[in-house]
Amino acid sequence: MLSPPKTRVISLLPSATEILGSIPGGTELLVGRSHEGLRLGRPLRRSITDRPCLTKQRTTFTTPADVNRQVSEALALGQSLYTLDVDLLKALEPEVILAQSLCKVCAIDFMSVERVAASMEKTPVVLDLNPNCLGDMLEEVTMIGNAVGLAQEAQLVLDELSARIRAVEQHVLDRGDFVKPRCLVIEWPDPVYVSGHWTPQIVEMAGGLHPLNSCVKTNARGEKFARYGRPFTPEEIVDTQAEIIIIAPCGLDLVETEKQTNLLAENDWWQQATKQTRAIYLVDGSQMFNRPGPRLVDALEFCAGIILDQPHLIPDGFPYKLWK
Secondary structure, X not given: OOOOOOOOEEEOOHHHHHXXXXXXXXXXXXXXXXXXXXXXXXXXXXXXXXXXXXEEEOOOOOOHHHHHHHHHHHHHOOOOOEEEOXXXXXXXXXXXXXXXOOOOOOOOEHXXXXXXXXXXXXXXXXXXXXXXXXXXXXHHHHHHHHHOOOHHHHHHHHHHHHHHHHHHHHHHHHHOOXXXXXXXXXXXXXXXXXXXXXXXXXXXXXXXXXXXXXXXXXXXXXXXXXXXXXXXXXXXXXXXXXXXXXXXXXXXXXXXXXXXXXXXXXXXXXXXXXOOOOEEEXXXXXXXXXXXXXXXXXXXXXXXXXXXXXXXXXXXXXXXXXXX
């Protein structure tokens, strides 16, 4: 009996690439990727740089302030921050394309992909992945599994991730009544952007408070999450008097994150903002906080480890550094 043909998948969203790679058999389906989707599997051991790359970034990293200017100017003009190799996409003949409409800064936008798909002789299914919270990410494991013909395999991943989340929630319950520390997660250093969506949710689930950009939205599941990440003034950051600060910029590795944190700390207001701070952690934000894929659960376990003072909860190899 012949095996059914494998679904040809293109992922234009790094988090979706990671979800696909976490599903047993998913890696073999990938025929094209975005410029930021470089590895698959859990932990991300398998390089996929041999798969054709379909996107390029238009912005160039110089300084955080200049990148913010480049992004703001492009968006004001209605320009995409990314290019898409349309001819290559069509030549790869995908049956499923994984894309997103949540953030024009994070990856190529859904409407651009949808227009290309509609012009193809065999129109592929284009999944719009639009997560706002941890529960949305879990649902997308199921969505992607169903779309590529790996529903049962995706359920195994979902069960494992859900069990790890429940374990963290139990650790918080076992702690009993305790004074929850004020936390602050920074996703860009200049201007200072405070994280949103699922990140404040993760902090609160791990036993902390995230008073700046807190979880004020609720979905149909009753799950609370924050608004999008956005800039806050130095005065607002000072007023927070955060006890734990996590600096996890989007797109920067740990080396560059430390460099930018050292520059951030030169501001007079930073000394005022960190008077009550007991620890400042640097994290590879692109890997662990800013991509809504399976590694958000690693980020949850990390947050629980530092908030509950139980370092054994931090996953092995989690890319972080204690700065202060």
